[in-house]
Amino acid sequence: xxxxxxxxxxxxxxxxxxxxxxxxxxxxxxxxxxxxxxxxxxxxxxxxxxxxxxxxxxxxxxxxxxxxxxxxxxxxxxxxxxxxxxxxxxxxxxxxxxxxxxxxxxxxxxxxxxxxxxxxxxxxxxxxxxxxxxxxxxxxxxxxxxxxxxxxxxxxxxxxxxxxxxxxxxxxxxxxxxxxxxxxxxxxxxxxxxx
Amino acid sequence: xxxxxxxxxxxxxxxxxxxxxxxxxxxxxxxxxxxxxxxxxxxxxxxxxxxxxxxxxxxxxxxxxxxxxxxxxxxxxxxxxxxxxxxxxxxxxxxxxxxxxxxxxxxxxxxxxxxxxxxx
Amino acid sequence: xxxxxxxxxxxxxxxxxxxxxxxxxxxxxxxxxxxxxxxxxxxxxxxxxxxxxxxxxxxxxxxxxxxxxxxxxxxxxxxxxxxxxxxxxxxxxxxxxxxxxxxxxxxxxxxxxxxxxxxxxxxxxxxxxxxxxxxxxxxxxxxxxxxxxxxxxxxxxxxxxxxxxxxxxxxxxxxxxxxxxxxxxxxxxxxxxxxxxxxxxxxxxxxxxxxxxxxxxxxxxxxxxxxxxxxxxxxxxxxxxxxxxxxxxxxxxxxxxxxxxxxxxxxxxxxxxxxxxxxxxxxxxxxxxxxxxxxxxxxxxxxxxxxxxxxxxxxxxxxxxxxxxxxxxxxxxxxxxxxxxxxxxxxxxxxxxxxxxxxxxxxxxxxxxxxxxxxxxxxxxxxxxxxxxxxxxxxxxxxxxxxxxxxxxxxxxxxx
Numbered sequence: 001x002x003x004x005x006x007x008x009x010x011x012x013x014x015x016x017x018x019x020x021x022x023x024x025x026x027x028x029x030x031x032x033x034x035x036x037x038x039x040x041x042x043x044x045x046x047x048x049x050x051x052x053x054x055x056x057x058x059x060x061x062x063x064x065x066x067x068x069x070x071x072x073x074x075x076x077x078x079x080x081x082x083x084x085x086x087x088x089x090x091x092x093x094x095x096x097x098x099x100x101x102x103x104x105x106x107x108x109x110x111x112x113x114x115x116x117x118x119x120x121x122x123x124x125x126x127x128x129x130x131x132x133x134x135x136x137x138x139x140x141x142x143x144x145x146x147x148x149x150x151x152x153x154x155x156x157x158x159x160x161x162x163x164x165x166x167x168x169x170x171x172x173x174x175x176x177x178x179x180x181x182x183x184x185x186x187x188x189x190x191x192x193x194x195x
Numbered sequence: 196x197x198x199x200x201x202x203x204x205x206x207x208x209x210x211x212x213x214x215x216x217x218x219x220x221x222x223x224x225x226x227x228x229x230x231x232x233x234x235x236x237x238x239x240x241x242x243x244x245x246x247x248x249x250x251x252x253x254x255x256x257x258x259x260x261x262x263x264x265x266x267x268x269x270x271x272x273x274x275x276x277x278x279x280x281x282x283x284x285x286x287x288x289x290x291x292x293x294x295x296x297x298x299x300x301x302x303x304x305x306x307x308x309x310x311x312x313x314x315x
Numbered sequence: 316x317x318x319x320x321x322x323x324x325x326x327x328x329x330x331x332x333x334x335x336x337x338x339x340x341x342x343x344x345x346x347x348x349x350x351x352x353x354x355x356x357x358x359x360x361x362x363x364x365x366x367x368x369x370x371x372x373x374x375x376x377x378x379x380x381x382x383x384x385x386x387x388x389x390x391x392x393x394x395x396x397x398x399x400x401x402x403x404x405x406x407x408x409x410x411x412x413x414x415x416x417x418x419x420x421x422x423x424x425x426x427x428x429x430x431x432x433x434x435x436x437x438x439x440x441x442x443x444x445x446x447x448x449x450x451x452x453x454x455x456x457x458x459x460x461x462x463x464x465x466x467x468x469x470x471x472x473x474x475x476x477x478x479x480x481x482x483x484x485x486x487x488x489x490x491x492x493x494x495x496x497x498x499x500x501x502x503x504x505x506x507x508x509x510x511x512x513x514x515x516x517x518x519x520x521x522x523x524x525x526x527x528x529x530x531x532x533x534x535x536x537x538x539x540x541x542x543x544x545x546x547x548x549x550x551x552x553x554x555x556x557x558x559x560x561x562x563x564x565x566x567x568x569x570x571x572x573x574x575x576x577x578x579x580x581x582x583x584x585x586x587x588x589x590x591x592x593x594x595x596x597x598x599x600x601x602x603x604x605x606x607x608x609x610x611x612x613x614x615x616x617x618x619x620x621x622x623x624x625x626x627x628x629x630x631x632x633x634x635x636x637x638x639x640x641x642x643x644x645x646x647x648x649x650x651x652x653x654x655x656x657x658x659x660x661x662x663x664x665x666x667x668x669x670x671x672x673x674x675x676x677x678x679x680x681x682x683x684x685x686x687x688x689x690x691x692x693x694x695x696x697x698x699x700x701x702x703x704x705x706x707x708x709x710x711x712x713x714x715x716x717x718x719x720x721x722x723x724x725x726x727x728x729x730x731x
Contacts, residue, residue, distance in 0.1 A: 024506045028336035031508045037336065040505040043362075043448070043690075064609040066501055066602055067694045208487075208530055217551035222490065223429040224552045225530045226539035 008069045011054040012087040013078030018142030023054035028164045029156040030058045038063045084115045094121045100128040105193045122194040124152035135182035143179040144186035151190040241295030243310035251307035258299035266293040337509040339473045339502030343435040344369030346477035348379045349517035352407045354399035356384040356392045360414040361447045362499040363437040389414035393421035400430035403531035412439035415453045425492045426461035431484035432492040439499040440689035448690020449499040455653040455663040463493040464630040466600040470507045473497045479570045482521035489563045498602035584633030586625040587640045593622025595705040599650040600626040610698035634671040646680040646709035652687045661718040680708035686721035
């Protein structure tokens with residue numbers, strides 16, 4: 001858990017990967033744990049494949065800041081093909097990058113260096129696409145990425161997250177269970193390196 | 196005639212039938228007195244009055260349907276025509292509310308309604 | 316349409332309820348469900364659409380026994396809502412932006428016929444250019460329609476305000492339609508904690524009244540609704556309506572207090588924030604209030620005596636309450652999210668606040684700000700900057716005589 005009273009998380013994905021839902025489910029889990037949370041997407045003209053932004057703020061106290069998160073504590077990147085300049089923008093120097101990639105942590109660091117970007121304090125890497133394809137037969141990585149986030153930053157408990165996934169898919173329990181399997185695998189295979 | 200008042204809503208919603216001030220006026224000028232148009236006579240509007248020829252009338256009811264003011268009355272009054280045809284009802288004009296528009300005369304398929312000048 | 320009797324007093328003590336995560340649209344739909352609305356007439360429009368979708372789902376799932384009227388336009392939606400209310404049904408609709416504009420003609424008819432329709436308005440900018448994001452242009456365009464207007468700051472308030480709206484609208488001393496706003500996206504699509512009430516509680520707080528408590532369309536007891544108002548009576552009908560709007564204050568106040576007594580969240584016309592010793596203050600409404608509060612917190616940490624006032628009830632305008640809390644500030648600003656083009660000041664709320672003070676002989680260095688049009692993000696730092704302007708005004712004792720547009724991408728700087 002990051003040692004700050006408030007955590008600000010920014011999700012970067014593409015339309016259809018479930019970034020908006022991820023932000024909501026995370027907020028929902030935080031509320032279930034008795035915290036205050038705010039989750040909101042950056043709305044444009046929604047279309048599948050277009051870059052998507054979503055935000056979650058979690059705090060012990062009520063949240064008044066209804067502004068977009070410009071300086072997140074954590075960025076969660078759903079799609080390795082997104083531009084590093086965009087997802088690294090404003091990330092706090094002691095912040096964390098949670099990224100879906102086939103690259104190693106060293107290769108991610110190298111990529112950031114190539115783009116002239118400052119390294120975050122911690123990097124959590126996960127091959128969420130592989131996990132999603134295996135369990136869901138579709139590259140919908142949001143649940144796996146949430147599990148990776150929780151493993152790396154412990155913003156909420158994995159069990160609370162899983163309960164919320166069951167709520168989201170209340171009418172389709174087999175989908176809920178497939179997602180939970182993906183989450184368990186993602187949680188266990190996330191590699192966290194603090195630089 | 197019965198009104199919603201029997202259901203028990205506050206009297207101020209009802210107002211007075213003939214209000215004089217804002218305080219007497221029912222809420223939103225809703226008229227809770229059914230049939231209030233009966234009290235408003237419009238006979239003075241007429242230049243011509245419709246006169247129904249009971250002998251020619253075939254009791255088709257078209258005048259009754261078309262009258263915009265409901266001023267054609269169907270009354271239980273038997274009538275036997277000059278050719279011996281018997282009718283159980285007759286159509287009359289409510290001269291208190293007829294405005295003399297002439298629609299009935301225009302619509303009558305057997306030209307049984309004549310518009311007669313009011314000025315004598 | 317069951318009539319629920321008031322619960323005995325001892326059962327009405329505030330109890331701790333479970334919090335759930337919900338968007339403003341969820342909250343609106345929950346309120347409609349819990350108030351056991353009879354007729355919902357909606358036409359979907361962004362960002363109101365999730366409210367309509369949620370209600371349709373609830374009806375399909377049997378959670379709400381209501382008639383959902385699929386209409387072909389917002390003009391029809393409002394017409395159907397008014398007609399449903401005229402039969403005595405608890406009637407609801409929701410819209411945004413252009414949809415509200417299309418309803419406009421019937422907005423006046425709803426209030427003119429004194430029909431207690433309740434509406435949720437997910438606020439959104441008006442075209443052109445076409446824009447689906449938040450500002451208060453749509454809401455401000457209905458300020459003269461004789462609807463009671465309540466602005467919500469967060470998801471909880473969307474729910475609480477709607478529950479109160481039914482009780483206020485249907486009160487025999489009011490009988491005016493009520494609109495509850497939720498900022499488009501900023502509330503309608505934002506997930507946060509919500510503490511909903513039980514349905515029984517909502518129905519005991521805002522009970523359905525017996526059908527005949529006001530004149531309604533009923534074949535057994537006919538009335539005429541929608542008469543001609545000739546010059547000999549039209550003015551009196553309108554003055555009646557204006558008086559009803561004035562008198563609604565008592566009911567709104569009582570309702571907000573009672574809500575607080577029962578559920579621990581009391582609501583007034585305004586919500587002053589750090590106003591006891593404030594030297595500079597900003598007045599605003601809706602979810603924008605949160606940002607202004609955050610700015611006040613930041614300034615207070617720096618030792619600046621900043622305060623803010625949230626206008627919760629915009630119609631009827633809380634002039635007395637507002638004048639009282641603003642009496643002692645040294646400078647005062649109003650943050651609008653809509654433009655009254657060509658107005659004496661271009662901020663609609665600014666003009667209300669200013670006339671409130673002027674007619675009571677209170678003069679303060681005053682600045683009217685406009686920011687956040689068509690979804691332009693307002694950041695806390697922008698509001699802090701507005702407070703700096705107010706501190707300057709307090710020092711110089713001078714007002715800015717024209718409205719300042721903030722955050723503009725202009726060669727002349729970001730303040731125009």
